[in-house]
Amino acid sequence: MERAERRRNEPRRRTGLIVDTLVTAFDDLMAADPAAFRTKFRKMAADPFAFYRGSACLFYADVAEREDPWADERTSRVWIQGDLHAENFGTYMDGDGVLIFDVNDFDEAYVGHFTWDVTRFAASMALLGWRKAISDDDISALVGRYVRAYLDQVRWFVSSSDDRAFSLRLDTTDGPVHDVLEQAKLRTRVALLDSVTETEGYDRILRDGPGVRRLGDEERSRAEDAFGRYVETIPEHKRHPGVTYQVKDIAGRAGFGIGSAGLPAYTVLVEGYNQALDNDVVVSMKQGNVAAPSRVVTDPGVAAHFHHHGHRTAVSQRALQAHADPMLGWTDLDGVGFVVSEVSPYEDDLDWSELTEPDEIAPVVEYLGRATAKIHCVSDSDADHSLVAFQTEEAIVHVVDGRENEFVEWVTAFAHEYAGRVRADHALFVDAFREGRIPGVAASG
Numbered sequence: 001m002e003r004a005e006r007r008r009n010e011p012r013r014r015t016g017l018i019v020d021t022l023v024t025a026f027d028d029l030m031a032a033d034p035a036a037f038r039t040k041f042r043k044m045a046a047d048p049f050a051f052y053r054g055s056a057c058l059f060y061a062d063v064a065e066r067e068d069p070w071a072d073e074r075t076s077r078v079w080i081q082g083d084l085h086a087e088n089f090g091t092y093m094d095g096d097g098v099l100i101f102d103v104n105d106f107d108e109a110y111v112g113h114f115t116w117d118v119t120r121f122a123a124s125m126a127l128l129g130w131r132k133a134i135s136d137d138d139i140s141a142l143v144g145r146y147v148r149a150y151l152d153q154v155r156w157f158v159s160s161s162d163d164r165a166f167s168l169r170l171d172t173t174d175g176p177v178h179d180v181l182e183q184a185k186l187r188t189r190v191a192l193l194d195s196v197t198e199t200e201g202y203d204r205i206l207r208d209g210p211g212v213r214r215l216g217d218e219e220r221s222r223a224e225d226a227f228g229r230y231v232e233t234i235p236e237h238k239r240h241p242g243v244t245y246q247v248k249d250i251a252g253r254a255g256f257g258i259g260s261a262g263l264p265a266y267t268v269l270v271e272g273y274n275q276a277l278d279n280d281v282v283v284s285m286k287q288g289n290v291a292a293p294s295r296v297v298t299d300p301g302v303a304a305h306f307h308h309h310g311h312r313t314a315v316s317q318r319a320l321q322a323h324a325d326p327m328l329g330w331t332d333l334d335g336v337g338f339v340v341s342e343v344s345p346y347e348d349d350l351d352w353s354e355l356t357e358p359d360e361i362a363p364v365v366e367y368l369g370r371a372t373a374k375i376h377c378v379s380d381s382d383a384d385h386s387l388v389a390f391q392t393e394e395a396i397v398h399v400v401d402g403r404e405n406e407f408v409e410w411v412t413a414f415a416h417e418y419a420g421r422v423r424a425d426h427a428l429f430v431d432a433f434r435e436g437r438i439p440g441v442a443a444s445g
Contacts, residue, residue: 015432018055019432022057022438025292025295029289031440036254040054041429045430048130048423048425052123052127052426053083053087056292057292059418060116063116070399071113071399074390074395077299079376080110080111080293082106082316084103084118086121087350088103089350089371091181091184092346095324095325098323100167101173101177102167106320107339108289109291109312109313110297117372117375119415122147122414123415125142125415127423128352129361134358134361140415142361146365147407147411148404148408149367149368150373151373151400151408153373153374154396157378158394163378166374168370168371170185174363175363176360177364185346187346187348188345191345196267199277204277206249206250220250226285226332226333227247227283227285227331233314234327243271247268248270248271249269252264266338267282267283267284270283283342285331286339287336291309308337310337310338311337314330314340314341315383321380323380324380328340350364
């Protein structure tokens with residue numbers, strides 16, 4: 001009888017945990033912009049994968065309670081992306097001018113278990129496979145291929161004398177990953193500028209449009225002062241000389257996706273490498289969010305390492321990218337941390353919509369496994385190594401050596417189990433949202 005009663009109460013208990021975790025993670029932002037969070041939650045309600053994307057805080061609340069047999073004093077504190085899922089991969093132009101396919105979102109990056117990235121991606125693959133009606137056996141094979149590619153690439157980094165020799169580029173990829181790099185190559189800075197700016201007299205200004213908020217004189221002055229302080233955080237050897245960084249226009253920005261709902265941000269139009277209008281640069285200055293892994297990492301030394309969340313985001317990105325954006329930096333505005341980076345025309349996400357069959361997806365997930373290994377094992381030359389003062393690849397190989405098959409099976413079992421948990425959680429979340437049980441963000445508001 002007692003066991004049956006627990007089973008009956010489990011959905012109510014789990015719903016309470018889901019609501020409490022979301023409210024705790026987002027209460028300040030929800031209070032500041034409840035409409036943005038109603039939009040976020042409606043997007044999360046679309047399907048289990050969308051819910052998973054928007055609820056990284058719940059993932060960490062769960063994995064913090066699970067035993068991790070692969071975590072030791074080193075592998076439990078490596079740089080991680082923090083929100084690794086199938087839709088967080090795409091292209092960017094690295095600091096050397098090379099188009100790269102890699103992980104492309106670092107808002108949740110932090111120090112934690114290397115397995116958190118691997119298992120979060122694996123569960124996302126199981127959810128994506130379920131959405132595409134792929135069988136459990138085929139999902140297991142895809143997760144296994146991802147994990148084995150990850151381990152193979154980690155071992156390559158152990159034996160390589162030049163970590164930066166590996167990257168997913170136009171000359172090292174094929175199939176859909178190569179195609180997205182080719183598509184990114186067709187993009188131009190002028191096309192980006194024409195989409196977000198217009199000419200006024202003899203210069204460019206930001207174009208008015210949805211999500212663009214014009215600033216009053218006082219706010220604009222404070223934002224420009226914050227931008228000026230940001231320039232000092234760019235490593236000196238990466239700073240462009242001359243007229244670069246002179247502010248031409250600045251505006252508030254809204255209308256973010258699932259991950260960044262409610263975060264204040266600015267778009268800054270600055271002079272490029274010379275005064276020609278075709279190389280002006282568009283820069284994002286966005287409030288740093290509280291990284292989801294930081295809610296379960298208890299080492300006070302990690303949190304104390306960062307001035308604020310904007311600083312944490314930029315420092316983490318440099319630790320996770322071999323050639324980080326040369327305009328990457330941070331600042332503060334009204335005592336709140338902001339991360340600053342270029343809005344690049346060369347960013348293009350991997351499109352999963354046309355990948356429907358397991359044999360089409362398999363080579364792609366192998367590339368994603370190798371990309372995951374790269375962010376764990378290779379950092380920018382300006383990265384701060386004081387938090388993770390060891391070779392991550394050596395630490396990972398040490399814990400999995402001779403147990404590779406066991407590791408693959410453990411990750412695969414997690415992927416299926418947690419994807420099932422997410423599908424059930426999604427239904428509970430939708431009901432709670434529809435019934436007005438998430439404080440401050442009523443579905444009918």
